[in-house]
Amino acid sequence: MSVLKICTKSFAASLGRQSERSVKKIYRISSSFRTFSTEGKLEYDLVVIGGGSGGLACAKEAVAQGARVAVLDYVQPSPRSTKWGLGGTCVNVGCIPKKLMHHASLLGEAIEDARSFGWRIPGNAEIDWLAMRDAVQDHIKSVNWVTRVSLRDNKIEYVNGRGRLADANTVVATLHNMKEVLLKTKNVVVAVGARPKYSTAIGAQELGISSDDIFSLEKPPGKTLVVGGGYIGLECAGFLNGFGYPSTVMLRSVPLRGFDQQMASMVVNEMEGRGVNFICKCVPESLSKTPDRRILVKWNTTPGANGGSGQGEDVFDTVLFAVGRKAVTDSLALEKAGVETHKETGKIFTTNEQTNVPNIFAVGDVLHRKPELTPVAVQAGRLLARRMFGNDKTLMDYDNVATTVFTPLEYGFVGLSEEESEKRHGPENLEVYHAFYKPTEFPIPQKDMSNCYIKVICLRREPRTVLGMHFVGPNAGEVIQGFSAAMKCRITMEQLLDTIGIHPTVAEEFTRLTITKRSGMDPNPQACCS
C-alpha cells in the first residue's frame, strides 16, 4: 500500500486560478506494479527468446499462421550500464542509429560541398553531439514503441524478462522484480543475437566503450581510438571523423577480414584521405586514466605479425572496442535441453535453423557461420515460422545476400569476393572486369574520386555467370540492392553488359564495364559518355 500526501494548501495556492478544483482528493490505493500471472504455467505453441530482427519476424509470422506465441526480450546492461528497449540490436545499437549517424556525418560534408554549387552559407558547420544523439535516440524510442504496439496488435505476449531453458519444452523468464514465470511450449526459437566483445587489454572493460554505448553517449566522444578493423569499427571511426572528432583505427591484422581485400583497401584509403589515422598490426596492451580524466593507451605489435606501425602510446578521450561480437548463449542454460553450441563463439549449430534438438530452433546472429544481417534474420525467421506452422517448405537461401559497409565512402557488394572466387573456381576460370569511375557530382566540389571503383567477377566459360559484384562509392547500398535480385536470377556477364544504364548515375558503371584485369589495360575512365 502506498500513501500519497502532498502539501495541498501551498500547492493549491501556487496554482493560482487553477485552485482546488484541479487538486484531486487524496486517498489510499494499492501499489500498481505491473502484474503478471505467476501461478501455474502458460502454454504456447512457440516461445521466442529474443525480441530482435529475427525473433520478432518469426513470432509475427507464426501468429499469422495461427500459433500461440510469446516473445521474451531482455537487455543486459553494457559494462557502461547502457540499456535499451524492445527491438534488438538493429533498432537500438546497430543498423538504425549507425545509418542515421553516418547520414548526419555526410550531411556535414554536403553543407561544405554546397558552397561549390553556389550556396552562400555563413560560418562553419559544427556538430552538436547531444542534439544529434537526442534526435537519433528519439527515433529509436519511437521504433521501440511501434514495435511494442505491433506485438500487441498481433496478439503476441511480450515478456520483458531474461529467458533460459528449464528443459526442451519449458522456458523460464526472470522479470525485473526477480519473479520467475514458467512458459510451457511446444517449440522454442532462440534469437538472442550477440553483444560486443572487449579486448583483454588491462583496463579495457573499465575505461572502454563499445557500439552498445556510442549511439547514446552522454557527452561528445572527442579524440577517439577505435580498436578493431571490421565493419563496425570502420563505420564508427568514419562517422566520428566526419563529425570532426579526431579518429584513429587500430587494426590487429587486416581491415574487413573475410571481405574482398582489394575493396577493403579502397575503403581504408578513402578514410585515410579524410584524416582517419590507422595503426596497423597492433593490439592495445593497457588503458589507464590520466590526471585530466582522459585515457592513456599503450599498444604493441600483434604477436606473430611482421611489420605494422609498431609499439606506441597516445592519449584519447574515448576508446571504442569493436573487436568482434559474442553470441549471448551462455546464460540460456541450453545444456538443459542438450542443444549443441560452438565452444568458443557460443553460436548454435543448425541445419535449416533447427538445432540438434528437434523442437528447438535458432535464427539471426546467434547462428554458426551465417551472415550477421537483419534482413537475413528476418527472412530466415519468417520462412522458419511458415515451415513450422504453415504448409510452406521453402528453405532459407543464405547465398548471394547483398550487404553494404557504411563507411564515409560506402562499399556495397553481393556474391563472392575475388579471393573466395579464386578458391572455389581457380583464377584461370575467372574473368574480373573492373573500372575506376567519376561520379558526376564529385568534380565541382573537388571530392576525391581515386577510390571510386567497381569490380565484377564472373566465370570465364559459358554461361559466364556473375559470381560477385563489388562497388565502392556513394549510395552503395542503393546501387547494389537491385543487382542482388539479378544475381538470384543467375545473371550472366552478357546480360549485365546488355543492360542499358541510367545516365548520369554511378550504378550505370556496372553496365559499362569493358576492361578485364587479365588484359592489363588501364581501368581509369577516359571520357564521360563514350
Added chain:
Amino acid sequence: MAVHQYVNSLQELEAAIEQFQKISMQVSSTPSRHENTEHLINDFPIFIIVSGTKDKKGVSWCPDCEKADPVLEEAEQSLAPEPSAFITVYLTREEWKNPKNVFRTDGRFRLTSIPTMLKWPNREPKLVEAQCADIEAIKEFFDECCPQVQD
C-alpha cells in the same frame, strides 16, 4: 493516484511543469523490502495530455478526445505509476487546426494529432488518437515510460 492540472496554452503548460518540478511528493517504500518508511521524492513522471476543449455541455469538439476521456481518467486512477503528475492541455478547434500551432511546430512536441499523451520531456514513446482510449495500450505505455526496476 495522481495530481492533475488543466491548462489552455503553452505558457500555462510550462508554468505547470515548473510547479510540479518544484514540489516533492511523499511516498512510502514497498513494504516487502523495508519497514514502512515514508520519504519525499522529487523525481516523479509528468504526463502531458493534449486534448480538445469541451463545450458548455462538457462535450469535446474532438471525437477521439471524447472517447479517450473516461479511459484516461480510469488509467490515471488505477494504472499510473506512483506517484505521478498529469497536465491536460485543452486546445480549441481553431487553435489545433492552425498548422502553425505551437504544439505542432515546437521541437519539444511536434504533435501531428490529438489526443496525444506523452511523458515530459520525451517526444517518444507517445499515445495518439485511438490509443488514448485503449486501456491496454495505456498500460503498455506506462510500462514503457516507467519500467519497473529492481531495487
